Amino acid sequence: MKVSIIGTTGYGGVELLRILNQHPVFQIHSIHSTRGEIPIWEEYPHLYGILNERIQVIDFDQIGEESDLVFLATPSGVSRKLVKELANKDVKIIDLSGDHRLQNSLDYSQWYKLEPAEDVVVDQAVYGLSEWNEHDIESASLIANPGCYATAALLGLGPVAKEELIEPDTIIIDGKSGTSGAGKSLTKGSLYAEVNENFKIYKVNEHQHTPEIEQQLRSWNKHTKPITFSTHLLPITRGIMTTIYARLKTNWSTEQLLELYRETYNKHPFIRIRPLGNFPAVKEVAGSNYCDIGLHVDERTGRVTIVSVIDNLMKGAAGQAVQNANILYGLDQTSGLDFMPLYP
C-alpha cells in the first residue's frame, strides 16, 4: 500500500514519517513539501541514514497514479486547495487540517477567518474521531482528521455526553498544549526565550476547535449548549491535557462513572481509563497513541472533573491519522502504532 505525504516538513508530517517508516503495510512512496527538493535529513538531521527520501514538488497526477493514500499534513486553508486538485484522482485522502471538519461552512468562516471548502466536498468528508466513528471511517474517501484539542476533549466527554449525564450548559474545557501544536512557523510567540519558564492563555473564547467540539457533542446530544473552551501554551514540546468540568444531572459516584468509561472504551486499545484516585500526566503518553482518562465526582459541588491527556502529534495528529488509515484498510487499529510512551 503506497502512501504519499504532503506537508512533510511540519511537525505533523515528520511524525507521520516516524510512524510510517516502520508500518507493516503502508509504505512511504513519496514525500512533498514546498520547502525545496532536498533530502529530508537536511531539514531533519535525526533522519540521517534512516530515511533517504528526497522532498519532491507536488505533482498531483503522479500522486494520483502511483499512490493509494495521501496524508495532507498541511495548514488549514491549504488542504482545501489540495483536496480539490486530488478530487478526481484515485486516491484516498486523510486531511490533518481543519478544512473539512465543520459541516457548517459559516462556522468555518467565523472561527478560522478563512474561506471555507465547498459544501459538496465537506459533505463527503468523514470526521475521523477513530473511537466514535469507526463505521463511517471504514468506507470514507476523505477523512477529516480531528483537531488535537478536540480529540482530547471529545474522548474525555464522550461517555457522559452520549449518555446525557451532564447538564448541557455547564461544560467547561480548560485545555493546555505543548508548543509543537503551533507548528514550525516562525513567530515571536514560538521562540524559546518567550515560551520557556512561561505559561500563557491564548485565543480566549476564540479557539477554532470550539465549533468542532460542539458539533460532535450535538451529534451525541442535540440539547448541547455552547461550551466554554480555553487554551493555554505549556512550556513542553509534546502533550495536551484537557481538564473538563460539568455538572452531573443525577448523583453518580466516581466509581460508577469510571465503570461507564471502562465499558464504553472496552474494545478500544488506545484508551486507558485510570483506576479510582489515579489521574494521567501528559508525559505518560508521550510518543504514543494513547489517550488516558481519569475522573472524579465532587459531592460538594455535584460536578465531575474529567482529565484526558494525549500526545498532540500522535493521537492528536499523525497517530490518529494512521489509526484512521488502518481502519480504512481493514487493518488492526494498532498496526504500526504500538509505541510505548517514552518515559522519563
Added chain:
Amino acid sequence: MKVSIIGTTGYGGVELLRILNQHPVFQIHSIHSTRGEIPIWEEYPHLYGILNERIQVIDFDQIGEESDLVFLATPSGVSRKLVKELANKDVKIIDLSGDHRLQNSLDYSQWYKLEPAEDVVVDQAVYGLSEWNEHDIESASLIANPGCYATAALLGLGPVAKEELIEPDTIIIDGKSGTSGAGKSLTKGSLYAEVNENFKIYKVNEHQHTPEIEQQLRSWNKHTKPITFSTHLLPITRGIMTTIYARLKTNWSTEQLLELYRETYNKHPFIRIRPLGNFPAVKEVAGSNYCDIGLHVDERTGRVTIVSVIDNLMKGAAGQAVQNANILYGLDQTSGLDFMPLYP
C-alpha cells in the same frame, strides 16, 4: 526595625532574604533553620559574598528580645507550634503557612489532615490578603499570609464576587503552579526527570486552599456556594496562573468589567489590569510582586473568563509577606518591593 526569619532554607525563606537584604527599613537580624549552623551561602551558593549570615538554632527568648518582627517560612503544622512559643514575646509575627488562615478549625483538620492551631490563636490572626484587608493588617499582631493559589484566585475574583455579579454556584478555578510551590522537600514528584516535559493535575477536589478561598468569598458574599478548584503542576520554577470561570448574573460587557476592575484596584500598586484583549502570562510577573489580571466575557455562554498571574514566591508568599509588613509598620506598600519582572 529588626526582623528574624524562621525556616530560612526553604524557597519562601530564601526569597525573603532576597527582598529584605535590600529593604530600606527592615534589617535581617537573625535567620533560623533546622538545617544546621552553617553559613547560608553553603545552602545557597548564589548568596556567596552577598549575605554572610550564619543559620542559627531557634532561640525563642533571644528572638523575642532582639527582634521586632518574625517571619515564619515554615510548613503548615510547624508554624502553629512556633507561634505558641512566641505567644508571650514582644514580636509581631507573619506566618507564611496555612496554620492560621482558617477560622473554622474543622476545615483545617479536614483539608490539611493535621491538628489545628488553637481557636484562641486563630481568632486574633488577620488574613493578610493585602489589597482587601489593609485596615485589619495595620493593627495585627499575627498575620496569616495567604496561600499562593488563594492569592491569585481571590485577587482575580474579588471585584465580581464582592459586587455579586456572578452566580455563586458556578465558580470554577483552574489553577496551574510552578514547582517551587512544592518547596524543597525530596519527593519523587519533584525530581527534574519527573516534572520536566510533563504536566500533571494533583489533589483533585482536595487542595487545602479550597476552604481558604471559600472563606474569603463568603466574606464578600454570604451566598457563596462550594467552588470547584483544580491544581496542576507546571514544568517551570516560578509562577501561578488561575483561569477562573463563572456565569454572570446580568449582561456585563468585557469593557464594563474591566472598568470595574480598574476602579477597584485603582490605588493598589501591585495589581495591573490588562487592557481589552490582552491577557497576562506568568513570566510577565516573574521575580516581581505584581498580580496581573485579564478577563473576557463570552456572549455565547454568558460566562466570564478571568485570568490572574503571580510569582508564587513573591505575591504568593514572601513578597506579599513583606507587603503586609510594610502595611503593619505604616510604610509605603512598595518599600523594598520595587522589583521589575525579569524578562525574558
Added chain:
Amino acid sequence: MKVSIIGTTGYGGVELLRILNQHPVFQIHSIHSTRGEIPIWEEYPHLYGILNERIQVIDFDQIGEESDLVFLATPSGVSRKLVKELANKDVKIIDLSGDHRLQNSLDYSQWYKLEPAEDVVVDQAVYGLSEWNEHDIESASLIANPGCYATAALLGLGPVAKEELIEPDTIIIDGKSGTSGAGKSLTKGSLYAEVNENFKIYKVNEHQHTPEIEQQLRSWNKHTKPITFSTHLLPITRGIMTTIYARLKTNWSTEQLLELYRETYNKHPFIRIRPLGNFPAVKEVAGSNYCDIGLHVDERTGRVTIVSVIDNLMKGAAGQAVQNANILYGLDQTSGLDFMPLYP
C-alpha cells in the same frame, strides 16, 4: 529466551522494559526491585494496561532456574553483590553498573570510593562496548556494560585513538549529560527547581568514568596519558554530548578524518557519521540507540574537535545492554532496537 531484570524501578530498568516488551526474541520473565511487591504500573503509570508484571523480591534460585539472562540495572556497589549470588547459577549476566568494568581494583576503590568486586570475577567480565568488543562479547558470561559518558567519549575517540593520530597527552573531554543519568535517587541536586534553568559542572577531575575511558584508550594505544574529563548537568531529561579536543600528530583534513570514521564504523548500524560541516545535537538521537558523530579540524590550532551524542538511557545504558544481549545470542544487533529518534 527468558530474561529477568533486577533494579527495574530505576530509569535504566524501566528503559529495559520499554525495549524488551517489544523484543522479538527476549521475553520479560520476571522483574525485581527492592521497591516492594507492587504492579510495575503503580511506580510507572505510563505502563498501565501495557505491562501488568508485578515487581518481585529477588529470589536468586528461581532466577537461576527459570531465566537465561539477567540484566542488573542496579547501582555500583550493589551489582557486585548480586553477581556473587548469581555466580554458580546457569544464567548470563549483563551488569549496567560500574562494578565490573575496571580491571584494576585499585582504580575502582579510588574513583568509586567503594569496595571493589573480586579480581577473579572482574577477570571474566567482558567490557561491553559493542562496536569495539564484539568478538569477546559473543562468548561472555558476564558483560560489564559501559558507562554512559564513557560510551559517548570512546565511540568518538576510537578511530583517532586506535590509529594513533592524536598526541596522547592532549585529550580533553568536555561532557554534558541530562539528569536521568543521575537516576531517581532523591537528592537536592536532582530537584526540578534546582536543575531547571541551570547548568552545573560536577565532580571536577573526579568522575568515575575517567579510569574506564583511560583503560579502553590504553587498549588502543599503550602510550595513552591521563586525560582531562569534565562532566556537566544539562537541564534536559535524556541525552549526552561529549565535546572532545585533541591535537593531531600530523596534518589530516576534516574530510580525511571523516572518511576514516566512515570506514571504521561502516558495518555498525548504530553509528552515524555526520557529513562535513554537520554536527549532531542530543535530541536527534533521543529515544534511539544511535551514536552520532561529527568532527572538525582547526588548521589554526592543529586540533580536532569531535562531537558525539547518545541517549544516555539507550546507547548509554539499556539500549547498549540489549545490543550486547543480541550479540551474545547471535541475533542481529538491531533486534528490538529499531527505534527512530523522537523528534521534536
Added chain:
Amino acid sequence: MKVSIIGTTGYGGVELLRILNQHPVFQIHSIHSTRGEIPIWEEYPHLYGILNERIQVIDFDQIGEESDLVFLATPSGVSRKLVKELANKDVKIIDLSGDHRLQNSLDYSQWYKLEPAEDVVVDQAVYGLSEWNEHDIESASLIANPGCYATAALLGLGPVAKEELIEPDTIIIDGKSGTSGAGKSLTKGSLYAEVNENFKIYKVNEHQHTPEIEQQLRSWNKHTKPITFSTHLLPITRGIMTTIYARLKTNWSTEQLLELYRETYNKHPFIRIRPLGNFPAVKEVAGSNYCDIGLHVDERTGRVTIVSVIDNLMKGAAGQAVQNANILYGLDQTSGLDFMPLYP
C-alpha cells in the same frame, strides 16, 4: 544624566530598561527601535504600567542635542552605521555589538563576514572589559562593550594569562550559552520545539568572539597562540558558562591559584571567587551582574580547569554596559546594579 537607547526591543535593550529604570543617576530619556512607534509595553507586556515610554524613530540630531549617553543595543553591522551618524554629536556611546571591538579590521571581516567599521573610529574605541580596562574606560567617548562569551572567558583566564602561568598554546574554551544570547530574530534554530530538550554545538571553530578573546589575551601575554573555542546552545534562557582548560607551566596548587584570583579581583565587586571545591552554576548569577569563578588543578595532567559563569544579558551585555557607564561618569561601579541573583 539623560540616556537614549537604540535597539530597545531586543533582549539586550529590554534588559537595559530593567536596569536603567531604577538607576539613581541615569535617566531613560528616549528609546528607539525600528519596530514602530508603539508603547514599549505592547512589545513587552511585562512593562505594562511600569514604563510608559513610546518607541521613537531614530532622530540623530535630537539624540545628540538632548542626551548625554547613548546605548546601542543593535546588531553587529548596524551599530557601525549608527556610530558614524552620531560621530559629530556631543554624546558618549556604549556599543553592545561587535562592531568596534577588533583593532584589526581584517579579523572583523573574516570572522563576522561583514564590512568593518573604519579604522579611525575603531582606534578611538575602548574595549569595555570593566575589571581589566577601568582606566581607559574612564575617559572614553566610544566604548566597545565586550561579547558575552568573551566576558566569561576573559574574566576566567585573566589572572593566569597575565601572570603567564599557562602554556600559551594549550588554551581550550568550551562555552555554553542560553538562547537569549541569540536574540529575538526569528530562526528555526530559536524555536522552542527545536531548543527544548536539546543541546547543540554551533559555529565550530568559527565563532566571532574568537579573535576578541585572542586580542585581549595578547594584550596580557604577547606569546599567546590561537585558542580553541567552542560554543553550545543550552536549553535555558539566561546564562553562560565557559569551562576553560590549559596546561600550567609550573606546579601551582589549586589553593595557590585561588589565592591569586582572590587578590587579582579583590577590589572588584562583581567577581566572586568560589572557595576550594566549590564551583559556580549559571543560575547562581541569574538576573545579576556577577561573574563567579571556580577552578581546580589536576595533578594527574598538570592542567587547570577554570569555570566562569555570567548572566549573558547582564554581565554579558546590558549589565556590563551600565557598569562601564558608571565608570565613565565616575559613579560607584555598582550603581543601579545591585541585583541579587534570582534563585531558584
